Amino acid sequence: MQESYDPAAVERAAQQYWDQRRAFEVDEDTSRPKFYCLSMLPYPSGRLHMGHVRNYTIGDVLARYLRMQGYNVLQPMGWDAFGLPAENAAISNGVPPARWTRQNISHMRAQIKSLGFAIDWRREIATCDPDYYRWNQWLFLRMLANGLAYRKTGVVNWDPVDQTVLANEQVIDGRGWRTGAPVEKREIPMYYLAITRYADELLEALDALSGWPERVRVMQANWIGRSEGCEIAFPYAPDTVRLVGANGALKVFTTRADTLFGATFLAIAAEHPVALAAARHDAALAAFIEECRHGSVNEAELATQQKKGLPTGLHVLHPFTGQPLAIWVANYVLMAYGEGAVMGVPAHDERDFEFALQNALPVTTVVRSARGAYEAVRAPWVPAYAEYGITVNSGEFSGLEFREAVDAIAAALERKGLGRKRVQYRLRDWGISRQRYWGCPIPIIHCGACGAVPVPEAQLPVLLPEDLVPDGSGNPLAKSPQFYECTCPECGQPARRETDTMDTFVDSSWYFMRYACPDAAAAMVDARVQYWLPVDQYIGGIEHAILHLLYSRFWTKVMRDLGMLDFGEPFSNLFTQGMVLNHIYSYQPADGRKRYFNPVDVEVRRAADGAALYEAVTDELGTVPLIHEGLGKMSKSVGNGVDPEGLVARFGADTARLFIMFASPPEQTLEWSDEGVQGASRFIRRLWHAVYEHVAAGTVAALEPAALSAAQRELRRAAHQTLAKATDDIGRRRNFNTAIAAVMELLNSIQRFADASAQGRAVRQEALSLAVLILSPITPHVCHALWQALGFSSALIDEPWPRPDAAALAQETHSMVVQVNGKLRAHINVAVQADEAAVRAAALADQHVQRFIAGKAVRRVIVVPGKLVNVVV
């Protein structure tokens, strides 16, 4: 054993050992329980950042820990390789996305390998490989055949200058990110997956996902957004019938049918067919609708923006009173939710109230509080009353409680054929069409005669050409005749291939199944999936709490219903790691695009008034002033990632792993700082030295527990207590930081323990061995070396997780705390077996306690066994 710790050499040797032994390659084995430990696959953005390191270290600690617990552990890795950044990179440096992506993968693979994760690399997949994405296409066609996929028009953001569709994130303040042109909304045909058909199951099954964090389940439930309410039809008044040209009714959805008699107007979305019809004869209305079309589709903005609206001049009739109600077009009504129309009840809805106030619409109070005096809502002095109460002014439905009123009104509407109870979801079907190049082609052929025809299964995959270079305007596939020219599979006439590709969330909705059978050539998945799945522990960022996890759950249920699986939930346990944040600095020239600077390149200066000034030195522009945009998740898009490579080169992978695990509890957001990395490095070196000095002193005698001195027993107890705590912290609580702190305390005890006797050395040997075993999932390389140095002939990787020795943990006396009136006054040492009376007597006899109770009457003594005594005087 070398005297000084050389992380590079230690890590090289350990990794070589694992590679040669193929230590992490696993196959199905029914003799042991299986454990599928999965970290979310990375997008190959180019370089790893500390967020990745945190994610994969958590996964690796668990994988290695469970392996030691005797499980057959699978930990795979792959690449979420399609997506927008590859196209952006292509636009700025002219490299085809395929080449850029594959280069990034090979660089990041080497970075991941350098960290020593226990991964079965035989199973690596990249979602841009045809052998993978052909099955996206295949399942899409199966869904199409089963009515789970369908085509309809959808709204997209359109950049009129670049003639291209923009992702929401490419729209900044309503303008295209590259051109600065105001973004328009356009309707184009798209493919949708019918996730809403699974809304109920996706919601109800959440209750059974006890291995998921509560907050994720709440977020998903809110996202699905089930509301029970009524659909109500307001028959068209004659003016509307004249315009729309048919007898009909305007349907609304409401959860407050009890307020139906308080409806004083109807509000419809700008895209509503009635609004469009009315706008044909009304220039002002047409202009308003156009204005709404430019607005955001973002619900957060919709909820806070100023309520605006215009009357259509048209009317509907109240289903019970027959009274005409004006139809307004309002910007706060979403076409995509419910019926795209709401009944306006200003007295009992705050949005309607605000709208009515602005537009001088009548307010009719129809609900009163169950307690307190009746007071009519009167804008603006008496605000809307949105609580449940007792109906008033509602004809035959007056005097009812909320539930009774809804039931009675719904029943009456149903008799009239003007409404019914219905469940409405906020969840919408999943639009998967993307007008982009770098994604999985949607396997459809458009024929002038036969329409949209599925590509026959035998012709799959529809290969994505890999040599195109996008230029920022439109989709290169749509400009590539070699791709889109084809013949119709049904009639043989010339036809045009679909040039839209799939949302990359499709790729990540089932990759975890393909890891089980990455080489299955004849099927999407085979029997091996039944062995490995569901994933026993999934680990990833909280930012995926909704979309990725919901889509994966949906996709799994679809595959189950198509007879391919016998389980419906893909992830039994979910661990959501906190994000790793870093500062974001940008430079915004008056005429040009915003640039981001990595915090390591930023200089801070103090202005005369003490304010901080941030600047960076550039080659082209010299020193430029920067804007500090605050903290954000490490990502390529804001240039604030910290690459672990420097840390690994200087301190080694073990220090990087130890540091990130020690810095904070893993589910918590972590503001990046490398202060403290010294401490992690120092600790490993101290452990190395402790083992070195221990080993250098020669051979070690066998431990004889019965022959130990008090001090020896104490160190031994400390070692086994540390093991018990670390087992609980890692195995149950997943609090790696406190497990590490416990081992640090143990090492402190070992170093204070200066006992060179035979049994002293035997106790130290055991304590050091336990420390190495406990740390091995976290810092596997150095522990591999230290295990050998401690003289064990077996490899550490094959060691089982140790169990604390009950005899070592036992103690005769323990310390208890004595409080007087809840304030700490003394510590006493009592026998473990001492009964309550003895403890009480010992506490009262203590001289410090006596000082505080002298001359006072003891009113009560509370004894908490093993912990404390509280004397109340």
Added chain:
RNA sequence: GCCGACGUGGUGGAAUUGGUAGACACACUAGCUUGAGGGGCUAGCGCCGCGAGGCGUGUCGGUUCGAAUCCGACCGUCGGCACCA
């Protein structure tokens, strides 16, 4: 706006079931080590006080023998809210 978290030393954090607040580290201070270094070791380190002691977990109130932990109100910070991955 809605939904959901979270507020503890100079810093990261610990306190797992209501029972010793500040474990373990970082930074800092002093001292030691005649090998210069992001080296090693020892001691100190919540605030006030010479001390005894008092005060202290965002603020105010409550429950309790006892509250960082439970309850109520308030203040603040962060996250999510349908084409980033």
